[in-house]
Amino acid sequence: MEQMTAKTEKKNGEGVKLDTLKITDSRTGKQYEIPIQDDTVKAIDLRQIKVNSDDFGLMTYDPAFMNTASCKSKITFIDGDKGILLYRGYPIEQLAEKRSYLEVAYLILNGELPEKKQLTEWTEHVRMHTFVHENVKRLMEGFRYDAHPMGIFVSTLAALSTFYPEAKNVLDADTRQKQIWRLIGKVPTIAAFAYRHSLGMPYVYPDNDLSYSENFLSMMFRVAELKYKPNPVLAKALDVLFILHADHEQNCSANTMRSIGSSQADPYCAAAGAAAALYGPLHGGANEAVLRMLDEIASKDKVPAFIKDVKEGKGRLMGFGHRIYKNYDPRATIIKKMADEVFEVMGKNPKLEIALELERIALQDDYFVKRKLYPNVDFYSGLIYQAMKFPVDMFPVLFAIGRMSGWLAQWQEMLTDPEQKIARPRQVYLGYQRRNL
Ligand code: CMC
Numbered sequence: 001m002e003q004m005t006a007k008t009e010k011k012n013g014e015g016v017k018l019d020t021l022k023i024t025d026s027r028t029g030k031q032y033e034i035p036i037q038d039d040t041v042k043a044i045d046l047r048q049i050k051v052n053s054d055d056f057g058l059m060t061y062d063p064a065f066m067n068t069a070s071c072k073s074k075i076t077f078i079d080g081d082k083g084i085l086l087y088r089g090y091p092i093e094q095l096a097e098k099r100s101y102l103e104v105a106y107l108i109l110n111g112e113l114p115e116k117k118q119l120t121e122w123t124e125h126v127r128m129h130t131f132v133h134e135n136v137k138r139l140m141e142g143f144r145y146d147a148h149p150m151g152i153f154v155s156t157l158a159a160l161s162t163f164y165p166e167a168k169n170v171l172d173a174d175t176r177q178k179q180i181w182r183l184i185g186k187v188p189t190i191a192a193f194a195y196r197h198s199l200g201m202p203y204v205y206p207d208n209d210l211s212y213s214e215n216f217l218s219m220m221f222r223v224a225e226l227k228y229k230p231n232p233v234l235a236k237a238l239d240v241l242f243i244l245h246a247d248h249e250q251n252c253s254a255n256t257m258r259s260i261g262s263s264q265a266d267p268y269c270a271a272a273g274a275a276a277a278l279y280g281p282l283h284g285g286a287n288e289a290v291l292r293m294l295d296e297i298a299s300k301d302k303v304p305a306f307i308k309d310v311k312e313g314k315g316r317l318m319g320f321g322h323r324i325y326k327n328y329d330p331r332a333t334i335i336k337k338m339a340d341e342v343f344e345v346m347g348k349n350p351k352l353e354i355a356l357e358l359e360r361i362a363l364q365d366d367y368f369v370k371r372k373l374y375p376n377v378d379f380y381s382g383l384i385y386q387a388m389k390f391p392v393d394m395f396p397v398l399f400a401i402g403r404m405s406g407w408l409a410q411w412q413e414m415l416t417d418p419e420q421k422i423a424r425p426r427q428v429y430l431g432y433q434r435r436n437l
Contacts, residue, residue, distance in 0.1 A: 018035050018036070018037070019035070019036040019037075020033045020034060020035055020036060021033070021034045021035075021036055021041055022034075023049065025049055025051075027051050028051060030049075032048065032049055034046070038072070040069055043059070043060045043068070046058040046059065046060065047059070059426055059428075061428055065250075065255070069250075070250060070255065070258070070423075071250065071258065071413070071414065071417065071420065072417065072419070073249065073250070073410070073413060074088070074111065074413070075087070075088065075108060075247055075249065075406070075409050075410065075413060076088075076108075076247045076248060076249040076406070077089070077249070078248070078249055078324050078325070080322070080324035080325045080326050080327065081326050081327055082327060083325060083327035083328050083329065083330050083333075084330065085248075085330050085331065087104065087107060087108055087246065087247060088107050088108065088111055088112070090107070090113075092243075092244065092330055092331060092334070093330065093334060095107075095243055096240045096243050096244060096334050099113070099243070100211070100212070100239055101212055101213065101239045101242040101243050101246070101402065102119070102122065102123055102126060102212050103119060104242075104243045104246055104405070105184060105246060105405035106118070106119065106122050108246055108247050108405050108406060108409045109180065109405060109408060109409045109412065125181040125185075126181055126184050126185045126212070127185065127208045128181070128185070129181045129182045129184075129185030129186060130185045130186065130188070130189055130206035130208060130215065131186075131189065131205065131206055132186055132189050132190065132193075133163055135163070136156065136159065136160070136163065136190075137193065137203060139156065139159055140152060140156055140190075140193050140194065140197055140203075141197065143155075143197060145197070145198065145200060146198065147194075147197070147198070148393050149191070149194035149195055149197075149198060149393055149394050149397050150275070150279045150285075150393070150396045150397050150400070151279075152190075152193075152194040152197065153187075153190055153191060153194050153275060153397050153400060154272050154275045154276045154279065155272070156190045156193075156194070157183075157187075157190070157268055157271050157272040157275055158268060158269055158272035159268075160182075160183075160186070160268040161266050161268035161269050161272075164179065164182065164266075164268065167179045167266040167267060167268060168264075168266045170261070170264050170265075170266065170267070170415055171264070171415065176267070176412060176415070179266070179267045179268070180267075180408050180412070183267065183268070183271060183404055183408060184404055184405060184408070187400065187401045187404050188206075188212070188215065188216040188219065188401055189206055189219060191216070191394070191397045191398070191400070191401055192204065192216060192219030192220045193219075194394075194397065195220055195391070195394055195397075196219075196220075198391075198393075201223075203219075204218060204219045204220075204222045204228075205219075206218075206219060207219075207227075207228065210228075210230065211235065211239070212239070212242075213230075213235045213236075213238040213239040213242065214230040214235045216238065216401070217230040217234065217235060217238065218230060220390075221389070231345055233341055233342065233344075233345045234342065234345060234346070234388055237338055237341065237342050237384060237388070238388070240334065240338060241335070241381060241384070241385075241398065241402065242401060242402035243402070244331040244334060244335065244377060244381075244402070245331075245377070245398075245399050245401075245402030245403050245406075246402050246403065246405050246406050247403070247405065247406025247409060247410070248403075248406065249324075250410075251283065252277045252278075252280070252282075252283045253274040253275070253277040253278040253283060253284065253403065253407065254274065254406060254407060254410045255277075256270075256273045256274045256276070256277040257270050257271065257273065257274035257407040257408075257410055257411050258410055258411065258414045258423065259273075259423040260273040260274070261411040261414055261415060262414060262420060262421065262422045262423040263422050263423075264415075267408065267411060270407075270411055271404065271407055271408075271411075274403075274407045275400050278396060278399060278400055278403065279396055281318070284378075284396045284399040284400065284403070285396045286318050286319055286376070286378040287319070287377075287378040287381050287382040287385070287395040287396065287398075287399060288382065288392050288393060288395045288396055289318040289319075289378075290318045290319040290355075290378055290379055290382045291351070291382040291383075291386060291392045291395070292318075292392065293317075293318045293319075294351040294354050294355060295351075297354050297358075298354075299354065300353050300354055300357045303354060303357045303358055303361055304361065306358070307358070307361050307362060307365065310367075311365075311367045317358065317362060317368075317373070318378070318379075319375060319376055319378045319379030319380075319382075320362060320368065320373045320374065320375055320376065320379065321371070321373040321374075321376065322374075322376045325374060325376065326372035326374075327372070327374060328374045328375065329374060329375060329376040329377055331376075331377040332374075332375045332376055332377055332379055332380055335377065335380040335381050335384060336375075336380050338384065339352070339380055339383060339384050339387075342384050342387050342388060343387055346387040346388060346389070347387070348387075349383045349384075349386055349387045351383060351386070352383055355379065355380065355383060359375055359379070381395070381399075382395050385398060
């Protein structure tokens with residue numbers, strides 16, 4: 001299958017010729033020719049542009065990485081204008097319909113979908129690592145009864161670092177692979193324990209006869225039954241939600257995972273940092289914020305007044321807008337369709353009416369149209385989670401379970417990329433020059 005390759009080298013009669021960018025520095029009148037590769041110029045190539053030999057050289061200034069590629073990647077492709085999302089080249093719609101989360105996690109991590117034998121082995125490895133050390137459980141018991149589950153989740157991920165000291169050996173492929181099995185296997189267990197802790201209910205140990213998402217439902221909701229029987233529609237919906245959240249190229253938390261990992265910290269500490277980045281309401285915390293927003297709006301007739309407030313700068317319409325998508329988020333389309341199946345089993349979420357009205361009005365309103373603000377993955381996911389009886393503060397944790405495969409793939413790709421080094425941006429210093437006391 002064809003890979004995306006650079007439009008770098010144009011063959012002409014004289015052989016291979018690189019595309020270049022010609023720059024004239026108006027300060028000195030000097031001209032420079034900078035190579036263009038993969039539709040990018042290397043920021044370091046600008047360093048040669050100096051006013052005099054003492055000059056440090058030109059840098060780029062790009063707060064929030066609006067126009068800076070920090071890496072080369074083969075994992076996920078997004079076309080934000082067309083609303084396209086591909087994992088390793090496969091459209092998200094096809095993967096969500098035809099594959100399981102564990103197959104997709106394997107694909108994201110390894111580049112290809114697993115053959116039958118590879119899937120059996122991969123599933124077995126993940127399954128073998130679903131249990132956590134009893135001391136991890138005891139550590140989790142130390143949190144306050146009302147601790148936010150995402151706080152518990154972040155802290156417990158970091159604590160795993162102390163249980164697996166060999167994980168520090170990040171340059172060894174076998175060691176990395178073992179931590180990948182452990183992290184993918186253990187995150188549902190930690191997430192479910194965090195939830196049970198908030199209810200004061202006994203933790204339910206993994207049931208390895210069940211699939212990845214079925215086992216998670218069992219650890220969340222099993223009470224006194226000998227064997228938990230998950231509803232197949234809900235288990236499938238959860239599995240699809242994990243797929244939709246599995247990776248999203250260089251988002252805030254993936255960038256955090258790479259950044260922490262670039263110092264060769266172990267993957268538990270890096271994943272804890274990534275999960276902490278995800279927790280914020282502008283990122284994975286948005287699904288929780290959407291539900292709180294819908295609660296605040298309370299009824300359909302209050303939607304116009306709410307939209308007016310947003311346009312006047314009094315808060316944001318949560319679950320709308322995206323740095324990359326300037327069209328409908330394809331994940332939101334899949335979730336919206338799937339919602340009907342979940343509502344058929346669990347009853348309709350009464351907040352759906354408010355969400356649909358918000359979407360209807362916003363998609364016609366000039367403010368949102370001009371800024372290309374469309375529903376993102378978080379707009380409808382919370383409604384499904386709530387219908388499935390997940391409490392609102394568990395929503396970012398559910399996002400994190402699916403995203404673990406993406407974080408680990410990004411981390412591994414970074415560590416094996418010879419062009420990567422410790423992440424260390426520059427700054428434009430605008431403070432005092434040296435002064436004396
Ligand atoms: N409601 C109202 N106005 C908005 C919104 C929104 N949700 N999002 C962006 N805008 C406006 C913003 O005020 C700005 O207007 P102006 O040009 O007049 O100043 C313009 O649109 C561009 O916004 P921005 O903040 O410069 O865009 P960004 O690319 O930096 O931010 C975003 C992207 C996702 C943080 C932002 O759209 C947002 O805050 N959305 C709400 C939170 C949310 O749903 N986050 C989940 C993102 S999807 C899941 C994930 O991958 O994390």
